[in-house]
Amino acid sequence: MRRAGKVLTVVVMLGLMAAFGVGVNRYLAGRTSKAFAPAKKPTQEVIAQKAVLPGVVYFADGGGLFALDGTRVIQLQPQGQGWMQPALLPGGTGLLAVKEVPNLYSDLYELNLNGSIRTQLSQDAASAAQNNIDLTSNNWIFYPTVGPDGDVYFSYDWPKEPNDSNPYQVDLAVWKSPLGSTIDRAEAGKTMTEVSGPDWYTGGDVSPVPLPGGHLLYVKYEEASAAGEGSTPIPGALPGQEVSQIRLDPTVTTDGTPLTTPAENCSEPALNPAGTMIAMICSPSSTEADLVLASFSVTAGVGPLTYVVSGTLAASPAWSPSGDDLLYLAPSSNSGNGYFQLWHISGVNTGILSKPTMVTTDLDLDATSAPAWAAG
Amino acid sequence: MNPRSPSGPPTGDPSTGDPARGRGPHHARRRRSRYEYPIPRLRWVALTLVGFLLSGAGGAVTFFLPAIDAAIHITGHSFSTPTPKPEGSASAGATPTATPTATPAPVSGAPFTVLLLGSDNDGKFGPSGRSVNVLTQSMILVRVDPTADQVTMLSIPRDLWVPLSGGGSNKIDSAYGDGGVSEAIATVEEDFDLQVDHYVWIGLQGLVDLIDDVGGIDLVTSHPVLDDFYPGDLTSSNPNSYARVAVLPGPQHMDGEQAMEYVRSRHDDIASDLGRAVRQQQVLVALRQKISELSVGDIPRLASTLSDEVLTDIPLTQFPSLLGLAQDVGAGQIQHVFLTQFSSCPPDTCDGTSALLPSWGSLLSYVHQYFPAV
Numbered sequence: 233m234r235r236a237g238k239v240l241t242v243v244v245m246l247g248l249m250a251a252f253g254v255g256v257n258r259y260l261a262g263r264t265s266k267a268f269a270p271a272k273k274p275t276q277e278v279i280a281q282k283a284v285l286p287g288v289v290y291f292a293d294g295g296g297l298f299a300l301d302g303t304r305v306i307q308l309q310p311q312g313q314g315w316m317q318p319a320l321l322p323g324g325t326g327l328l329a330v331k332e333v334p335n336l337y338s339d340l341y342e343l344n345l346n347g348s349i350r351t352q353l354s355q356d357a358a359s360a361a362q363n364n365i366d367l368t369s370n371n372w373i374f375y376p377t378v379g380p381d382g383d384v385y386f387s388y389d390w391p392k393e394p395n396d397s398n399p400y401q402v403d404l405a406v407w408k409s410p411l412g413s414t415i416d417r418a419e420a421g422k423t424m425t426e427v428s429g430p431d432w433y434t435g436g437d438v439s440p441v442p443l444p445g446g447h448l449l450y451v452k453y454e455e456a457s458a459a460g461e462g463s464t465p466i467p468g469a470l471p472g473q474e475v476s477q478i479r480l481d482p483t484v485t486t487d488g489t490p491l492t493t494p495a496e497n498c499s500e501p502a503l504n505p506a507g508t509m510i511a512m513i514c515s516p517s518s519t520e521a522d523l524v525l526a527s528f529s530v531t532a533g534v535g536p537l538t539y540v541v542s543g544t545l546a547a548s549p550a551w552s553p554s555g556d557d558l559l560y561l562a563p564s565s566n567s568g569n570g571y572f573q574l575w576h577i578s579g580v581n582t583g584i585l586s587k588p589t590m591v592t593t594d595l596d597l598d599a600t601s602a603p604a605w606a607a608g
Numbered sequence: 609m610n611p612r613s614p615s616g617p618p619t620g621d622p623s624t625g626d627p628a629r630g631r632g633p634h635h636a637r638r639r640r641s642r643y644e645y646p647i648p649r650l651r652w653v654a655l656t657l658v659g660f661l662l663s664g665a666g667g668a669v670t671f672f673l674p675a676i677d678a679a680i681h682i683t684g685h686s687f688s689t690p691t692p693k694p695e696g697s698a699s700a701g702a703t704p705t706a707t708p709t710a711t712p713a714p715v716s717g718a719p720f721t722v723l724l725l726g727s728d729n730d731g732k733f734g735p736s737g738r739s740v741n742v743l744t745q746s747m748i749l750v751r752v753d754p755t756a757d758q759v760t761m762l763s764i765p766r767d768l769w770v771p772l773s774g775g776g777s778n779k780i781d782s783a784y785g786d787g788g789v790s791e792a793i794a795t796v797e798e799d800f801d802l803q804v805d806h807y808v809w810i811g812l813q814g815l816v817d818l819i820d821d822v823g824g825i826d827l828v829t830s831h832p833v834l835d836d837f838y839p840g841d842l843t844s845s846n847p848n849s850y851a852r853v854a855v856l857p858g859p860q861h862m863d864g865e866q867a868m869e870y871v872r873s874r875h876d877d878i879a880s881d882l883g884r885a886v887r888q889q890q891v892l893v894a895l896r897q898k899i900s901e902l903s904v905g906d907i908p909r910l911a912s913t914l915s916d917e918v919l920t921d922i923p924l925t926q927f928p929s930l931l932g933l934a935q936d937v938g939a940g941q942i943q944h945v946f947l948t949q950f951s952s953c954p955p956d957t958c959d960g961t962s963a964l965l966p967s968w969g970s971l972l973s974y975v976h977q978y979f980p981a982v
Contacts, residue, residue, distance in 0.1 A: 245656055245659065248660075260668060260671045335851035337852070400835075402834040453832060472880070474830050518827060519893065600856065
């Protein structure tokens, strides 16, 4: 009996030891960094009641289109389809969005607010025969928005090779086209009008913001040491080092009026509904991007910059329909690591800004995810 | 019942002064057992403790086994370089004599220099391996000063026309393809007149996988990066195919493939290869930032990812110190250095290739401000 007890004790202890070993293994396996955890699907996102936003926010995530409505995230188009950069049609009657076929081309679509496709607005894919020769017959279209004049403004990589001499040159220029007409580089100079002329080999001109009276804000990428018209180059900049400047009213042959300096390196302009304030992203280094507010008018330009959020990687500001709130993207942790989430600031109209609050916690947003905020 | 009944258990011996004597059977039994089994009980306790320790160690070893295996594959790949030439380091045609190079411990407090080599995907060049005609897409010298927590990164333009350690002159990116790590290091040492203490080689797919495994990196892309002739070797079955690339500007979270497109594209960059060098250093800094968040549970997965895509001569035992150093060095303590002391090769020079001709005097003077001459 006593021997049996000893045997039982040994067996139990061996079992406990084995369990301890497994426990150590599992403990170590559980000690993974939260920063490396995969992002959730947007429809699994849980929005805290205190973070609920008024209206509906449209955004892209992982190639899908989604609408944030109260505490719910609704899928408009599934992930993995290349959808990006949703923009509202006038009156919030529908959406424009870009659909990218990775490593080939992108096209512009008009959609209903429930995500169903109304029409394909551009024809940017080359034929299979052309692709067998080279890929330069494809085109990129990005940053769509509809102006007060009813035209669609966008960035488009045409002309790519003005002299047909160097196929390596691919830069985005701002173009416009009447909403509903076919966007195709064969229409260049007909229904499609080139609005800006990029500096070659810089990546070009992006983020058009059409204004009443035919004015246009946009972002020009240019050499820091040889900044274009009206700008003072950055002394000591590396040869070819690029910066972004927000400019007003370009033509195909002129850059337009600079509203920010090369040293400020500002981009991603968003104008409030009243057209009196501009939100933008200014980047003093490659590891920092600040959310900046300033007054704006076509005649006076941009007022003194107020750095609202600094020391992080803020991106893609978007105004609420009331103009009192701002949404932007930034990493989920203060250290600069983690997936980009939606962040919210209120109180712009009162001049007393709230502390930024994180609206989402588990999304994986990027430069294609810029939100569009509708009244709902 | 008589508590001192002879049939009861012994209760001690007066001659020994046993204090249990006369205290009754209960106390006597406890006392006797304490004396009768002292060593076996201790042995049991010891055995049990050892058993738990071994079991726990087994659990830990099982967990870290992939990391240990990968670390053995990755580390300790020593290199040998030719005997340094006494002078005229930039002269061509010397016949190298391979001699093993001493590899001092990288974190002994003294500054040391590491050559980072990023090359084409070895799979592209068939089963004969990664040293066959593989060009280094990226050569970055990193000087680490552990005492000052200071890091300096210097990008060497891949098109720099230099004397190769193995003989003749060519673009510096061909040194690795000609003679592997040893020739790449020897060429850098001889041409730049400095000492390389260690190297780290990483394949393109390894970089993609590493960035994916750490959950992506966060950075501000400097400008729209567009390229209609981007190499399709990582995404296509045809290693010589092309793809179109469009990396949009601004702050963003990038996965491995996006980051690779960002650092590898160079055709539509006004700064050409210099622009690409700037982007490469930017991604390395963003990656270091992400790796500084590493937890112990992430190590085996990362190690498995890297086992065939990273090689280094740095001993495994030095990695904890290096990881600690990576966490201590902030972005502000990393100095970025780029070479601009060169010009395009005139016609009928540089074997007619599109290469960059160094102005050796000013170039070496600049390099030695950051990397001491030997």
